[in-house]
Amino acid sequence: MKNYSDYNGFDYRQLFWGNHQRDYEDFADKNAIKNLITPATWFLDLGGGFGRLIPSYQKEMKNIILMDGSIELLREAEQEYQNLSNVHFVCAESTHLPFRDQAIDSTLIFRVLHCLDEENLLQTLQELERVISSTVYLEFANKRNLVRIGRYFFGNRETNIFSRKPEQVNGSFFNFTFPYLKKVIKENTSFEIKKITRLSFFRHRWFKKTIPLPILKALETNFQNHWFWNTTPSIILKLSKKNSSHQQAKDKKFLDLIACPLCHHHLQIDQSTITCSHCHQLFFRENKILNFQSK
Numbered sequence: 001m002k003n004y005s006d007y008n009g010f011d012y013r014q015l016f017w018g019n020h021q022r023d024y025e026d027f028a029d030k031n032a033i034k035n036l037i038t039p040a041t042w043f044l045d046l047g048g049g050f051g052r053l054i055p056s057y058q059k060e061m062k063n064i065i066l067m068d069g070s071i072e073l074l075r076e077a078e079q080e081y082q083n084l085s086n087v088h089f090v091c092a093e094s095t096h097l098p099f100r101d102q103a104i105d106s107t108l109i110f111r112v113l114h115c116l117d118e119e120n121l122l123q124t125l126q127e128l129e130r131v132i133s134s135t136v137y138l139e140f141a142n143k144r145n146l147v148r149i150g151r152y153f154f155g156n157r158e159t160n161i162f163s164r165k166p167e168q169v170n171g172s173f174f175n176f177t178f179p180y181l182k183k184v185i186k187e188n189t190s191f192e193i194k195k196i197t198r199l200s201f202f203r204h205r206w207f208k209k210t211i212p213l214p215i216l217k218a219l220e221t222n223f224q225n226h227w228f229w230n231t232t233p234s235i236i237l238k239l240s241k242k243n244s245s246h247q248q249a250k251d252k253k254f255l256d257l258i259a260c261p262l263c264h265h266h267l268q269i270d271q272s273t274i275t276c277s278h279c280h281q282l283f284f285r286e287n288k289i290l291n292f293q294s295k
């Protein structure tokens, strides 16, 4: 079942975000999220890692589920957020979500799509269709960004950025194009694209070396509000369910939303074990983390 790139064994917080090396990107991500999201009762941060993005949506959301395939990143998140009673932790895969049908109001999927190949992307979209009742905020790494377009015409890179197909980079990551994602979303879900936010305009090291951070932040905010070409390295699609007669699950408790990731049936959840009443699969509970990866 586990055939994607998870982040166990990689110090994602320190090695990727540490030493202020990506303060600009961190700002760009959080600024875009703050301006795009609307309140929800049950909000899922899918592939949320160590919880980096929690501060950008925390105030808007009544209940938060931080889900990731990496138990190590979730343990880090649990340490930081365990005192907040409205933050819940789930270790599971996007291709097999441990939630009941239509249980979650909205979800954020940020810097995660690049871990999914075409087959896993398809399964993930089908799971989102089953589980999410209202809105998906889906970020992707854009294969056709300005730097790549420039390199294609003026450099010696061979990759054909004009093909719609996803492109595999560094062995296990994938960059997508907007037309490709639009097509797979349309063919496999009843979500429609309601808004597009383009971000991370100045990610290139030349900008980061030359322009002071406060100016970059101001420029980024301005460009996020006005740019309308899909040429940025990162793009967020806001997807809404068509004809949704959606009512937010206000009175539901966290455990009411959980179901077996394999057969979607009822789970018996005890102090340290989780057992499916239908397929009898056994999973484990570790402090506040429901762990569907440990079998």
Ligand SMILES: C[S@@+](CC[C@H](N)C(=O)[O-])C[C@H]1O[C@@H](n2cnc3c(N)ncnc32)[C@H](O)[C@@H]1O
Binding pocket: 004, 005, 006, 007, 008, 046, 047, 048, 049, 050, 051, 052, 053, 067, 068, 069, 070, 073, 092, 093, 094, 095, 109, 110, 111, 112, 115, 116
């Ligand atoms: C680049 S990190 C991004 C983390 C977080 N969204 C952020 O922006 O800080 C990608 C995360 O997605 C998780 N991940 C990748 N594929 C996944 C999948 N199919 N299901 C669940 N988590 C996944 C990894 O374990 C990792 O924590």
Ligand SMILES: [Zn+2]
Binding pocket: 260, 261, 262, 263, 264, 265, 276, 277, 278, 279, 280, 281
């Ligand atoms: Zn089951």
